[in-house]
Amino acid sequence: MPERRTWAVAFVAPALVLIGVFLVFPALWTLYIGITDYQLTGPTAINPRVVGVTNFVSALDDALFTNSVWLTAVFVLGSAVIGQNVLGFTLAWLLRRVRPWLRRTVEGFVLLAWILPGPVVAYLWFAVLSRDGGTLGTLVGSNTAWLVEYPMASLVVFNIWRGTAFSMLLYTSALAAVPPSHLETARLVGASGWQTVRDVVFPHIRGHVLTNTLLISLWTANDFTPFLLTAGGPNHESEVLPVLIYRRALESGQLGYASAISLLLLIGNLVIALVYLRLLRRRA
Amino acid sequence: MAAIDIAGVSTVYPNGVRAVDDLDLAVADGELFALLGPSGCGKTTLLRTIAGLEQASAGTVGIGALDVTRLPPGDRRVAMVFQDYALFPHMTVAENIAYPLRVRRASKAAQRDAAERMSGDLSLTGLLDRRPGQLSGGQQQRTALARAVAADADVLLLDEPLSNLDARLRLEARTFLKRLQRELALTTVFVTHDQAEALALADRIAVMDAGRIRQLGTPREVFQRPADMFVANFIGSTPMNLLPGTVVDGQVEFAGTRLPASGVPGEVTVGIRPEYLRIAPDGVLSGRVSIVENLGVTSLVTLDCGVPVGVVVPEHEEPAVGDELRVSPAPGRVLLYGEDGRLR
Ligand SMILES: Nc1ncnc2c1ncn2[C@@H]1O[C@H](COP(=O)(O)OP(=O)(O)OP(=O)(O)O)[C@@H](O)[C@H]1O
Ligand SMILES: [Mg+2]
Numbered sequence: 001m002p003e004r005r006t007w008a009v010a011f012v013a014p015a016l017v018l019i020g021v022f023l024v025f026p027a028l029w030t031l032y033i034g035i036t037d038y039q040l041t042g043p044t045a046i047n048p049r050v051v052g053v054t055n056f057v058s059a060l061d062d063a064l065f066t067n068s069v070w071l072t073a074v075f076v077l078g079s080a081v082i083g084q085n086v087l088g089f090t091l092a093w094l095l096r097r098v099r100p101w102l103r104r105t106v107e108g109f110v111l112l113a114w115i116l117p118g119p120v121v122a123y124l125w126f127a128v129l130s131r132d133g134g135t136l137g138t139l140v141g142s143n144t145a146w147l148v149e150y151p152m153a154s155l156v157v158f159n160i161w162r163g164t165a166f167s168m169l170l171y172t173s174a175l176a177a178v179p180p181s182h183l184e185t186a187r188l189v190g191a192s193g194w195q196t197v198r199d200v201v202f203p204h205i206r207g208h209v210l211t212n213t214l215l216i217s218l219w220t221a222n223d224f225t226p227f228l229l230t231a232g233g234p235n236h237e238s239e240v241l242p243v244l245i246y247r248r249a250l251e252s253g254q255l256g257y258a259s260a261i262s263l264l265l266l267i268g269n270l271v272i273a274l275v276y277l278r279l280l281r282r283r284a
Numbered sequence: 285m286a287a288i289d290i291a292g293v294s295t296v297y298p299n300g301v302r303a304v305d306d307l308d309l310a311v312a313d314g315e316l317f318a319l320l321g322p323s324g325c326g327k328t329t330l331l332r333t334i335a336g337l338e339q340a341s342a343g344t345v346g347i348g349a350l351d352v353t354r355l356p357p358g359d360r361r362v363a364m365v366f367q368d369y370a371l372f373p374h375m376t377v378a379e380n381i382a383y384p385l386r387v388r389r390a391s392k393a394a395q396r397d398a399a400e401r402m403s404g405d406l407s408l409t410g411l412l413d414r415r416p417g418q419l420s421g422g423q424q425q426r427t428a429l430a431r432a433v434a435a436d437a438d439v440l441l442l443d444e445p446l447s448n449l450d451a452r453l454r455l456e457a458r459t460f461l462k463r464l465q466r467e468l469a470l471t472t473v474f475v476t477h478d479q480a481e482a483l484a485l486a487d488r489i490a491v492m493d494a495g496r497i498r499q500l501g502t503p504r505e506v507f508q509r510p511a512d513m514f515v516a517n518f519i520g521s522t523p524m525n526l527l528p529g530t531v532v533d534g535q536v537e538f539a540g541t542r543l544p545a546s547g548v549p550g551e552v553t554v555g556i557r558p559e560y561l562r563i564a565p566d567g568v569l570s571g572r573v574s575i576v577e578n579l580g581v582t583s584l585v586t587l588d589c590g591v592p593v594g595v596v597v598p599e600h601e602e603p604a605v606g607d608e609l610r611v612s613p614a615p616g617r618v619l620l621y622g623e624d625g626r627l628r
Binding site for chain 1: 337356359362363366370374384387388
């Protein structure tokens with residue numbers, strides 16, 4: 001018996017070590033840095049002092065931090081919870097009955113946005129949205145600098161474009177699990193498309209909707225690609241939390257302060273996750 | 285209330301399977317009609333074509349006075365019960381039954397009303413607030429039926445409505461279905477591959493094979509005079525005796541005997557149902573008993589008359605294996621099938 005336990009420990013040990021090194025340690029390290037006045041350069045870079053909750057207090061007091069929280073909420077709600085979710089579902093729903101070649105073509109294009117590396121798509125969108133000779137400007141015949149004049153709107157549209165593939169694929173497989181006879185029953189009594197979705201489809205895929213919303217919300221909240229497009233500008237107008245953290249840590253060098261914000265973002269994520277899990281469990 | 289009129293309908297699936305092939309069929313108003321046939325013969329497809337869930341690639345479908353060939357399912361005034369019942373798991377029985385009314389935006393009171401009325405008719409009283417998952421198979425089947433009836437359609441379509449029930453419940457549900465259909469006088473088409481079910485329930489039966497109708501008639505006609513050997517083989521709980529024979533000089537020779545028969549001379553197949561053979565001292569067929577199978581009140585006895593011949597005998601006449609036995613066909617129950625397999 002004890003020998004078995006030794007073996008069991010031996011088998012899980014590598015996994016535990018990996019989790020410890022790559023997940024637990026960084027989290028604790030962030031927590032530690034968050035309560036110091038650690039800086040990238042200068043005297044406190046060598047001898048950081050523990051300053052307690054000072055960083056957290058000043059974050060909550062910082063207008064730029066509140067601004068970032070607000071922008072992140074807009075970004076998550078607009079591009080993920082509503083944008084990717086609704087568009088992904090709509091595409092999946094509409095593509096269900098079309099010819100296979102058309103479906104595969106659309107899916108291919110949507111997937112392309114998902115699999116291309118971030119810097120590449122950021123560059124593409126730069127080209128589309130730039131003021132002089134940008135594709136969009138040329139198409140609609142204006143020379144608006146979209147990323148400067150409508151930075152948040154641009155980010156939301158960009159992230160919808162980039163992330164919809166995941167929702168679409170997830171909903172496609174979820175829809176395949178809705179029994180055809182249920183859909184046909186609705187058709188026979190003359191239910192409209194919306195009634196069918198509300199009464200038949202949605203109750204079947206509720207779990208999928210929640211899971212999908214959770215995943216894309218977290219990914220979007222932590223997404224750093226906005227930095228590649230607008231770098232938080234102009235004048236902090238698109239400075240979502242990951243961008244704020246990056247700029248504080250590496251541009252201003254306030255590692256302690258940035259860690260504190262990271263931790264707050266982490267807590268925010270945790271709260272979102274718990275709310276979703278609660279909702280998901282309520283079904284059972 | 286409406287009759288169904290199907291003229292020259294073919295239904296071809298995208299993969300090229302011609303599941304219904306140039307088929308004509310008229311179902312009378314208020315009739316209980318059975319589509320019967322082996323698996324894959326196109327029964328479900330025909331039903332779905334009537335409902336509009338599959339588009340006919342040729343021909344027309346009429347319901348009542350209306351040509352519905354191009355109408356979407358929701359506008360055809362048909363209701364359908366699927367083999368899996370398709371009850372919505374997240375709705376209560378009452379909500380399920382009243383769903384057609386909900387789609388038409390009837391008031392909550394009217395919905396509840398309909399659910400209660402239906403539950404009375406279909407022995408579902410007291411179950412209205414349960415979920416489908418908390419019902420027995422028979423109750424689920426009746427709930428699905430109630431929802432279809434609540435749709436207030438002109439035509440009711442049932443795809444294997446009883447096949448998910450166990451044998452005992454199936455008999456009960458059968459009687460129930462027949463009574464309900466009589467009371468509602470609703471034109472009803474149901475699909476089954478169980479010939480006993482079709483014989484027991486239907487006013488008329490269409491026997492299908494490979495997308496076509498082989499025979500159409502009352503259960504009695506189909507049972508007593510199968511139009512061809514396919515139907516003869518398919519109908520009947522014990523398989524019909526199909527014995528090779530020859531017609532010569534107004535007589536048919538088969539299994540070592542002869543019977544008077546009219547018609548042109550030639551090779552034929554003699555069809556006699558085991559139920560239509562009786563033990564008789566002066567019987568025309570004789571042979572040794574090789575197998576005795578107990579069917580409950582009766583037994584299926586296999587006689588060796590050169591070819592095996594099945595005979596259904598009542599329990600008090602049951603012979604022992606090895607006995608010599610003489611049997612006679614009931615008058616007018618000997619069928620002759622020509623070389624094309626059709627009744628002569
Ligand atoms: N969606 C489909 N696509 C292509 N072929 C199909 C489809 N559904 C059925 N078929 C084919 O059409 C033929 C008729 O099928 P159908 O389901 O109507 O048979 P059925 O008589 O109802 O059989 P069963 O008693 O097994 O239910 C079969 O050969 C079947 O393989
Ligand atoms: Mg079928």
